[in-house]
Amino acid sequence: MSRRALPYRAPSEDVIDVDTWILVTEDGEVTMPDALPDWDYQMDLHLRRTVRIDVDRARSQSGLPADAALALAAVWTATGSNLSGPASHVRLTGSGTSTVELDIQLRGSDLGGLLLLDTALxxxxxxxxxxxxxPRRAGSVLWSDRESLRLQGDAPxxxxxxxxxxxxxxxxDAAWHLQISGGLESATMGSLLLLVNERNTCTSTAFERAGRPRPVDRVVLSAVYADAARTLMEHALSLDDFVDDAQFPDGSLGATLMSLFDRLLPGRSITDVRLRQRQNPSLFASDLQAAVKIFEVP
Structure with a gap:
């Protein structure tokens, strides 16, 4: 962990003893991995972490009096949604060693991309x-660290x-509809919305069981994925700004579409694919069907 140069005194690193984040799942607790390739927006996250702080040394090494109130705070940021928020805030007023159990639950609908977890004293x-x-101002950071969890898998x-x-x-009677809004610079989270018709029980049940799908659910999800990929690629190719040398911000719709294009059609130029799509739309649709390997369920 890098150490920032602060304009005030701060305690040494050994004043805080911090455990790694733990991911709580239906099957038990595991050390938080670097990535969750099977994550989707319906999957909420439950995370835990234990932090031990020698508050007496933290105060004295920072030049603070023995009665100075400290706090341990955790904040989350999701690059895919451009959202962030407080996860936990625990006030520390005693002496000796304080043990804080951070226990946070995050809604999957708020997340996406890279999840950053910042912990600070x-x-x-x-x-x-x-x-x-x-330090004088409330909120002055005496110590901090950051852990990350990548939530984007291979599928959009x-x-x-x-x-x-x-x-x-x-x-x-439609089963689903992928709604696309905003420009290529817009955040992906705010630009895409997959609507599922609750009247189509086959499709809605497949998404409800996406964490542990049955064979029939996998087939339905494969069909939705293939249709969504085609819709996204057709939308991208309809935009003049979607070109081979374009650069888009991380977490933007343009970056998501570019990543999907490179994944489905590696080595192909956008100019050539756009020409093929306009000259023979049905063949282009078959190209994408092959690229997503529709119905090739494990």
Whole structure:
């Protein structure tokens, strides 16, 4: 972990003893991996971590009095959704060693891309009567670390909603609809929404069981994935700004579409694929069907 140069005194690294994050699943607890390739937006995350702080040394090494209130805070940030928020905040007012159990639950619909978990020891209240070199402002960071978890797998991920299509402008009997909005610079999370018709029980049940799908669910999910990939590629190729040398921000719709294009059609130029799609749309659809390996379920 790199150490930032702070404009005030801060405690040494050994004042805080921090365990790794633990991922809590239906099958038990495991050390948080680097990536969750099977994650989707319906999968909420439950994470735990134990942190031990020698609050007396933390105060003294920071030039703070013995009664200075400290706090341990955890904050999450998701690059795919451009969302962030507080995960936990524990006030530390005693002496000796304080043991804090961080236990956080994050909604999958808020996440995506790279999940960043920041843990920090901060000054809980403003101090006016401290030494000139001591932290004064509430929220001054005395110690921090960051862990990350990649949530994007090999398949494109979408925010998902199960609704009754009879209450919308979509055909009552349609099984799903991929809604695309915003430009290529827009965040993927805010630009894509996969709508599933609750009246189509075969499809809605497949998504409900996506974590542990039956063979029939895998077939349905494969069909949705293939159709979504085709819809995304057709949308991308319809945009003049979607070209071979284009650069898009991380987590943007353009970056997602470019990544999907490279994954499905490696080594192909966007110009050539766009020409093929316009000259022979049905053959292009078959190209994508082959690329996504439709119905090749494990």
């Amino acid at each position: 901060v000054l809980a209240e403003r101090r006016d009567s401290t030494s000139p070199s001591a 991920q979408f925010p998902l909603a199960v609704i009754d299509f009879a209450r919308t402008s979509f055909p009552d």
